[in-house]
Amino acid sequence: MAMMEYIDAIRLAMKEEMALDDNVFVLGEDVGLKGGVFTTTKGLQEQFGEDRVLDTPLAESAIAGVAIGAAMYGMKPIAEMQYSDFMLPATNQIISEAAKIRYRSNNDWSCPIVVRAPIGGGVFGGLYHSQCMESVFFGTAGLKIVAPYSAYDAKGLLKAAVRDPDPVLFFENKKCYKLIKGDVPDDDYVVPIGEANLLRSGDDITVISYSLPLHFIMQAAEELEQEEGITSHVLDLRTIQPLDRQAIIDAARHTGKVLIVHEDNLTGGVGGEVAAIIAEECLFDLDAPIRRLAGPDTPPMPINPPQEKFFMLNKDKVKVAMRDLALF
Amino acid sequence: MKAEGTIDQQTRHEQIGLTDAQAIEMYKYMLLARKFDERCHLLQRAGKINFHVSGVGHEAAQVGAAFALDREEDYFLPYYRDYGFVLSVGMTARELMLSAFAKAEDPNSGGRQMPGHFGSKRLRIVTGSSPVTTQVPHAVGVALAAKMKKKKLVSFVTFGEGSSNQGDFHEGCNFAGVHKLPVIMMCQNNQYAISVPAHKQISGKISDRALGYGFPGVQVDGNDVLEVYRVTKEARERAINGEGPTLIEAMLYRLSPHSTSDNDLAYRTQEEVDENWKKDSLPRYKKYLIDCGIWSEEQDAELSKEYVQIMKEATEYADNAPYPRAEDTLLHVFAGDEEGNQ
Secondary structure (H helix, E strand, O other): OOEEHHHHHHHHHHHHHHHHHHOOEEOOOOOOOOOOOOOOOHHHHHOOOOOOOEEOOOOOHHHHHHHHHHHOOOEEEEEEEEEHHOOOHHHHHHHHHHHHHHHHHHOOOOOOOOOEEEEEEOOHHHOOOOOOHHHHHHHOOOOOEEEEOHHHHHHHHHHHHHOOOOOOEEEEEHHHHHHHHEEEOOOOOOOOOOOOOEEEEEEEEEEEOOOOOHHHHHHHHHHHHHHOOOOOEEEEEEEEOOOOOHHHHHHHHOOOOEEEEEEEEEOHHHHHHHEEEEHHHHHOOOOOOOEEEOOOOOOOOOOHHHHHHHOOOOHHHHHHHHEEEEEE | OOOOOOOOOOEHHHOOOHHHHHHHHHHHHHHHHHHHHHHHHHHOOOOOOOOOOOOOOHHHHHHHHHHHOOOOOEEEOOOOOOOHHHHHHHHHHHHHHHHHHHOOOOOOOOOOOOOOOOEEOOOEEEEOOOOOOOOHHHHHHHHHHHHHHOOOOOOEEEHHHHHHHHHHHHHHHHHHHHHOOOOOEEEEEOOOOOEEHHHOOOOOOOOOHHHHHHHOOEEOOOOOHHHHHHHHHHHHHHHOOOOOEEEEEEEOOOOOOOOOOOHHHOOOHHHHHHHOOOOOOOHHHHHHHHHHOOOOHHHHHHHHHHHHHHHHHHHHHHOOOOOHEEEEEEEEOOHHHHHHOO
């Protein structure tokens, strides 16, 4: 067990999977000698060689498309998109191709790729280095989508993604890279895709989220309990497609008051679907309307500090929403 | 096309390394593809199938290329007109007809996709979709994987000249060029992207684009099956020798409308179409074989009769075959769906 940063856990997962399976390889822009613009792949080329850690031309559709072709041949590619903001040229390859290969071939072909892409703002990235792209892909049948919040989950989910027989989008949060540290076992564990995780038990409100906002939620939950005796039941979705319906229903029923939080825009975000599941399955167990706290419906997000701060979630915003719901 | 070569009376096909039997076999596949096309057209007009997208006029390029490949090892990424190609690499008329009728037994997609969306792991025909040119990066990925695994094989991908304007063509070519991958890209330039003529799609030569990606591009008469065979064979040798990709531009003409939903005379003249029928590869190649003394009108009539029978049987089989079960709509989104892991 070692204390490490979120970004180190991602790197460790790739390193372990590449050592275990010759078919695993990494491709993307700057992933080789430089080790990625965030250093996520640092040292991998040195260890595994240029053939297995490929610097690609700057062309995202080719990064995804070449990975898909190699996967259909029998490889297990990990394709890195430098920022999720730049993966839209690869959307046709991901949605029209990767997501449908098993289905359209009636189970004859498969496409076990992982597409890693950093999401999220709060890094003065402006409009095109800050976005959350999960809602673009959410709802596309045939894709699995994961978004870890901790170093432990980042390693375990990435290893599960590499071993998954179907395409997985791995949305890592760039603000978490260095900010978040945690205990990460050096053994060969995986975090199963499709399973949510209860981070905190409480009886007053349920908060459902994924990725970075969970850190704000956990801090706010701690303070609310200490200061005001409000206890929170916090569920980390971890996998946002397919959603862990039962965990969502159980968590909602537990307190009857639900707040759903994500940084992605409110409209069309994952939260709407989570709310729909709760409304369909346990409406009569609720004691308050379902609430959502999310990024406003503007393009995410201006680079100037006041507007970036306005867009981003933080502990205080989350705490207000949680208290408000508790007092309903 | 002349039968006699210039040197020691070798025929053209012998000069490029084809036996008489192979030269005849190529013709047989060209004719089989044509007969399949004609039958599907009739079936669509008769209301038996919903849709057909034709390969008429493409047969020589498709069959010529297929024969130049290793049909036991290579990977194929055909596009939607490639009936001649997929028949040549092992798909049967019955299998294609099952696809046309969208029946459960269709090996391409289990009746899920439109006809012309080929796929068969057994035959290494990589599953395809409708958004055009997405298969080019896939072919590059297959070639990359083969190179990583040190396998002596090539991937062969086709597309139309319309598709050659998509980003995936350019991104795929560039990637393949940078990594010197064993991939052959063949553009079947049939002069039309549905209704848009070539001069409104392209201002230069498609084959010249290869220069910008650092590998050879060759333009070839796509109605000349032997010439297509020759250039594809050369491309394959280069690929296998580690010399990288080749772009082949096969010049031909889409003799049919774009699909059974298209009225081509809304944008081109009957005279133009008639003029191009005069260059049709089938009578041209048949005459070549007869001039070589290895084929005859009698054999040709016999073969046509045989194909009528094959089409009849394939049609009956596919028509009578069951559709997929409605509830199986939910299967194969992910691995293990059939075990209820959905």
